[in-house]
Amino acid sequence: MGFGVPLGFLWLLGWGVVLLLHFLQRRFRREEVSALFLWERIPEHPLSFRERLRTLWDLLLFLQLLAMGLLGVAFAEPLMKRESPSGAVALLLDGSATMGAKGRPEEAKRIAVEIVRNSTGPWVVVLWAEPPCYLVSPTRDRATALRGISRYAPTHGRRSPLPEALAYLAGEWERVVIITDSPPADTQGFEVIALPPVEDLALTAFALRPPPQGPGYEAYVAVRNGTSMSRSVAVTVRVGEYAFRERLQVPPGEERGLSFPYFGPIYLGFVARIETNDAYPANDVRYFSFGPSRILRARWVGEDDRFLRAALQATGSVSFTDQPPWDLTVAVRTELREVTGPTLLWESSAPGVGLGELVHEGDWKAEDELLADLLDLSQWDPVGTYSVEPPRGARILLRRGSVPAVFVAEVPGGRLAVAALSFGGAEGVLLSPDFPLLVHHLLSSLLPPIPRGTYEVGEAIELPQEAVLLEGREELRGSFIPEAPGLYRVRIGKEGTFTLAVNLPREELIPTSETIRSQISQREATGEAEFPLWRFWAWTLLGVLLVEGALALRRW
């Protein structure tokens, strides 16, 4: 035990004042008796030392001296010194969506409070979300730290990379404690407290797309069973007043998909939900919307090509038609007489773009940066290219040797994307991801950007011009970052509306990390913590003063 302000003991000089007042005001206590003559018969009685002491004893005086003593000790700020696990502690509370699983926020807070109570400080508490933020900026006040922890609540989004969160811990910290359900890869030097896994069923995918053949759309859902037993899961897809319900059997630890046809309206938002009562309800629902985009109507000219057709359908919402109007012309191994609107020339020629002889020599080179990143051109040797003279102003995307193989150009009839390629004998490339990536890139270059309809929490959404997001009574324009999953209504012009769907980030779909580590490295850095005791002294003093007051009242 120690004292914060030893000078506070100067208050003990008050004892002298109390004693002085006591002896100055000392008087014989008046007592009425029935027969004084009996007392007068008592001879003078010399007091023994013990009797003299007892005479001096006065409970009120004792209480006054005790009160003054307690006051002196309280002002000296008594401190209890005892060994404490550590001093300065930085706490990183995972604020990603999966921390919202049942019981996890409470458990995280409980652990954090315990750490703060058992350490001497200072403390800093950071919510590890995207972006990270302080729950408690560096403080030495334990009450402030505990108040900050009580404000902890996980977000609906992902968490930032660990270094970003660590950047908030400026200064020297004896312990850096990370409380998470999914420990990051590199936690050398930190204490990681991993929360236990939870049993969970997750809706991992939900999308609608036109089918490869036939009318309408195809809805696709996937369910992952994170429990220890096989589950039969009821999946419901709702759009407006329509509801479609299917049942899916999913073995433990596996994911199963389900697709079914849909012929209803598409301008509304879609909601898929699995009926379960698990620990992480956030991933039991997913949303989908086509957004402001519409289905691209494409005219097919020339030979059929199942690879190209599948790639077009996979990369965009493309439907093929012979009736105008159309948004796109796809010419395959043919000679197009006239260019009208955006056109994809696939092994085809058109006015101003004539194909020459087939070439199989030279190194492939992507002149477009994105294509250079996406394609693995080392596998492209079997692919041939036709010699062709690009129109003036054409943008070369891919070249073999000196021959331009893929380019985009403006011609009098419209915009052209030319793929002067021959995949005959290059089935390996056709079946690789390079092929649809190339087709998607050509489509993107050919058509104006098409806004998506489905996003993730934390992702910036650029609203089209004149579009207004209706959120309660507020109207938002320009861009916004959704903070919670759901369907958002957007108004364009006076009457047009569409829906945006926002889902949990993909990495927040599964609340149980497979890499949860059992070992929790906790450094037992010890130090001396000081616990103030003046409150105890003050309460005792109050009690003594109350007793003293009662006694004094009784005497007077």
Add this chain to the structure above:
Amino acid sequence: MSSRTGYSLEFTDFRPYQPGDDFRLVDWTAYARFRRLLVRVYKREVEAPVYLLLDTSASMGKGRPEKLDFAARLAAALGFLAHRGQDRFGLTTFSARVEEKLPPRRGKTQLVSLFRVLSSVVARGETDLNGALSRWASQGWEPGICFLISDFLCEGGWHEGISALLYGRHHVVMVQVLSPQDLDPGLQGELELVDVELGKRRRLVASEGVLRAYREALESWNEALSSYALERGIPYFLFSSETSPVEATWVLSGR
């Protein structure tokens, strides 16, 4: 009831014949046996009034419970018993002088009057047992039973007063009432003792030795009182004011 020898149906004893005795009282059977003239003596039943003499001096107002409170309840209980025995009973309260008198009568009205007076008694004035009792006795009251209820803490003594009652052929019963604080003051520290009646003061430091000496002085005082009573065949009782009046009445009536 007062019991004296006389004429009644209840035989008490024999005594030698004396000239002038009624021949009708000579027991001839005894004469035949003992050849002596013996006269049968009968118990004479005389109706004697009950006098409740209550000390209301200031010292009776001390104590927890108050001595006067206990004494008044005791007097009320004795008065009630007399009423039940169809005796006459009266009350006199006194300090240095006679304060209030209720001449002996019988009946409910008298009982009500007794209760009314007892409920309004106030402890005040000095104690002068000798003076007050002598003056009361000199008023020529019919001989009766005098229940003298007091703390008997009177520096002037009590001998003359009680003697005056005896001279008046009263049957005296001495009832001393002391408070627990009188018996064991339990005082401590530096005290200024004030006599509640005379206002005299004395400063002393109360210690175990002083308290012991006080208890001895009180014991000696009470011893003198009881010896005096014993010598004169006067029943003497000492009650603490903590005692239940009912219990005290039971003790007194048992005599």
